[in-house]
Amino acid sequence: MHDFHADIEHITRVEGHGNIVIDVKGGKIRTLRMDIVESPRFFEAMALGRTYSEVAHITSRICGICAVTHTTTSIKAIESALDFNPSVQTIKLRKLLLNAEFIQSHILHLYFLAAPDFFGTGSVFGMVGDNKEDVLRGMRLKTLANELCALVGGRHIHPITLKIGCFSKNPEPRELSDFKKRIEDSRDEMDETVKFFKNLKIPEFERETEYISLTQPDEYALYDGKIKSSDSGEEIETSDYLDRVREFMVTHSTAKHAKSKRDSYMVGALARFNNNYDQLHPKAKESAMEMGLRHPCYNPYMNNIAQVVETVHCFEESICLIDDLISAGLKDEKREIGPKKGRGVGATEAPRGTLYHEHKLDETGKVTYANYIIPTAQNLANIENDLLSIVPTLLNKQKEEIIVDIEMLVRAYDPCISCATHLMKVEFVNE
């Protein structure tokens, strides 16, 4: 197909609204763009003038899927502005909650948004006929993760208990140990999940890019860490995030100059897998092996498989965290902290990549500046670059098939466009 034009409007089974425009003339790509048509929501403005203790309520609403990560990141940024270090207990509870969100988000994406592509159907409802047991398994795992979120956070979407410096309510030790048992009992379902995704035929395609994620020496970094790039291996402090992130943002813009050799990078499960493979739980490594995910991996479609691996990791990690929490005993840590003038940055891994929040507070605790950099926004340029390199290889196919392949690639990134909209600058890259 030498001449080819497609406007894929409102890509489905992703969060938020995005369109892809591709124009191929004489076998050459003339335009290839991912437009974000989601309405901008102006969160940085909405937070201005609000009291520091309310900020998490606001930022949580950036995205319903990664509400836990947004809330956590926001609170971390505020705590850093207040120069406050939360207790080990609070950090462990946050990690537990984050693990639950990873499980829930990955399972949602894997079974409900990505899997239908492999079964040639448009939705999970279409899979119910032939693959009911798989669908139900996905649902059970998601319910498990949702309930773990609810136990720790009150609810999964827009969690309640996460507070500056503490949890407004701690789960009861008995509830935690009951839950641990449930997770252990679900290990079988996780094994089944590994088998299920192992059997799916992942498209072959490779394009090495730069992978950025948080990193920690002694754990698979989700909750916190330094910012690591696969290119240099260099690690920088999160408070300097703009040195890393801006660097690559500007490369997209014709107005500014690139500081790096590359013009895009990837965040998310595959980036984390590539950067932090060593810290993965042994069971997770085993499952990677079983599903044929080798370290490092440059196939963006394998992001889905990396998500399965991470889910296995989060399962095991949750169990350890629950054990730690129970054996240390849970104390009520509720208290007032602040206000105080300061600047703070928080960085956390969201299921779909690194998330940064920055806040500045005045002495009364009112927000005077806010900046949120969302994973999907960071991935958009990389998605385009992947498309640029894959589309020419697809041109011998039918238009419908091409569109399916393209959508599949986009979906593999698990994009959350509604979060990303405040970084609309990306839209103008190819103009």
Add this chain to the structure above:
Amino acid sequence: MKDVLIKGKDLSAFCHNLQDSFIVYGVREKEEGHFIFDEIDEFSDSLEKYKPTILPPKKYLFPQQETLLRFDTEPHLEIKSVVESKKQVLFGVRPCDIHGIGLLDKIFTSDNEDSNYLRKRADTLIIGMDCMEPCYEHAHCASVGCLDIDDGYDIMMTDIGGVFFTTVKTPQGEEIVKKYVEYTIAGEEESERFLKLRSDRKGRFDNKIETEVSNLPLFFKNADNDPVWKELDERCLGCGRCNIVCPTCYCFDVYDCMDLTMTSGERCREWDACTLKDFAAVSTGENFRSTRGLRLRHRFNRKFNYLMTKYNTSFCVGCGRCTRSCPVNIDVIETVNAVINNHNNNHERE
């Protein structure tokens, strides 16, 4: 059965043993200084002096939500009444709450018998725990004649110093005492100590209402235009908490809930509250108590006039829960006294 003595340290075992045959509900400290009735398997004597629980134990006889019927609409209409009930013991119930249950007994037996309530009631044993001093500042049980109690429980325990002087009222009470706890028959000396303690406590429970409680219906009958309702109208949030926490409120809403199959479902009832806005609204658009003040006036009249006249006993048992729970500090005693004083002042003027 004669009065018996039960040692404080045996209460926990008592609770525990009762679990062989009953679900045991007792008091648990939910948060510091705040208590609830909940399933328990032991009794801690730190709870002996608990303040009234957030909700009264009526929730085990008349639960927040309760299924009344189950029905199938397909293939053809079939209806079954549903009465859920299990053998249960309410452990450590205060006199005010026992009075409260006694009043619900009256409500649910008179005129028409409510089998959903009565079946649960029949399956319930009440182990009372007497009060020797006011449990907190809002308590006014003595003022409404609800401190002393000699009915409505199966056994009643009174702490006479490390040991509980226990009155056994019913055959079921006798059975559980004999079967589930170590006891000794109370001697002369203990009986005297018990009686002395009971009479000594009187001085500690002062009468907070500025008239004899039996006079209240008269005051309320003439209080429809009392300025207090106007004042409360401005203050009351209309949040319904005073109703929800009250041991003698029993109003409910009824609704149908279909199963997801849409071919079967159930009819349920749920606590309702006469202080809520549309409690008395009808389809023609009228709301017979359209303001918060009128609704509160209705609530007070129910406690101290309407039901009191019908059943000849105060329908406020003096637990003080409504006062404690009102976010804007509307105080049952202050309100009652305001009605009395406004009435008296009016009369003086006349």
Add this chain to the structure above:
Amino acid sequence: MSKPRVAFFSFSSCEGCQLVVLTLEEQLLELVTLIDIASFREAMSEKSDDYDIAFVEGSITRTSEIERLRTIRERAKIVIALGACATIGGINCLKNQFEMEEVQNIVYGKMAEKFDTIPTRPIEAVIKVDHWIHGCPIDKDEFIEVTKALLLDKKPRIPAHPVCVECQMRENVCLFEKGMVCLGPVTRAGCKAICPTYNDGCVGCRGLIEDPNLSSHKNLLNEHGLTVDEAISQYMLFGGNSKEKYE
């Protein structure tokens, strides 16, 4: 009864409410035996413009959204506002405290004028709405209740009373008794008082009850140490669309 065709649409929102629908899990599978889903972009690729019932999530924050919403209204027999963004404007209304140009500048600087934005409004400000499912996010039982009610052709049983009723039924210790503040007494119930249950004040995401006693509630907030401005700021977190009511 032929199966009604149901579609989901999303405007400015976090899509959390649609996600709640997805978390119905097996109940969702049961539901799809009773309804046909014509369009649910977050979950499926198939889409159709032929639908009877439209669940609309999100608030209206751009001129282009107004047209899209009107088209939905024309096509659907029943329109249901899904979640705080759609029912009351929600968090998105926070931007209404500024002039729109200022908002654009704060976030996009020089490129500001490329981003059309209008003051946030709930969908009811643009089209007629038949039912409201409140909350940020919605409560899944209420979603089921409304869906069942539509199938039965009756009014959904959505509480008109304040959060306190549910909160007390759950036997929570009232936050005011612990020196905290709460918007529960003026906020519509239906959430099962989830925030107070987890020891956090109600922030009013379900909107005001009919006939709230705001002046008394404001006094109460004052007594708990909030200045008038702080009290209003509390109400504004979700109530920005009806600012005049609170002042």
Add this chain to the structure above:
Amino acid sequence: MKENNSLFLPEIAEVVSTRQLTEMERYIELKIKDTREFNFNPGQFLQLSVFGIGEAPISISSSPFNRETIGLCVRRVGDVTSALHKLEVGACLGVRGPLGNGFPVEKMKNKDIVFVAGGLGIAPLRSLIQYVIERRDDFARITILYGAKNPGEILFADELECWKQRKDIEVLVTVDKPDENWAGKSGVITRLIPHLDLEPSRTYAVVVGPPVMYKYVLLELQIKQIPEDNIIMSLERRMKCGVGKCGHCQINGIYVCLDGPEFSYHTLKFLSEAI
């Protein structure tokens, strides 16, 4: 405890006929399934269930001498009433009752009776009227006043016409808003009262209509010096259980379902929230 005799358990009844009276009102005739004889007093009501939708109190509108079927006149205002409008012959529904006490027919014997019905108020009155007609000799003069908003909203017009034909009953019908075809009286129902020639000591006035009507009708009846005990009214209140438990229909100290729904003005006068 006789559980299957629960207060809340309806019996099953079947719709045997229906008739659309006006756009808003439908007449529904029911038969209790396990054909027991159905006895009731005029003025009593039923709790009708459409399962899955809910329950609503509806007055019995048919003659108490008809023990076979029960007639109801239902105005479509909400969920249950709309569902009742959709029922077809053969459909099953739930019935609890008869509930309430009904009109004090014994006391009314040998008296002159004035019926004052506003709109849907004719529904419970129709039962009493049919009773009185059946036992015509037990009663003295009978006058029926009926007011509707407009001619299209007149209920049981054919029956009103029949009653009018009888020599021993006086029937006056008025509408608030006449149309061009309306040849009868116009104006609110209260205007009919001054023209009546009433003997206060031996007259019973039975008044049923919307709450707004009561105030004005009462004024007129008081001018006519009808004793308070002889003015009987039927009240509508929100009602959930119908058996004196749920608290919704309480007016001051009384329960409409248990103590009513018919009351004398003498009783209601002392209830501040009644009228």
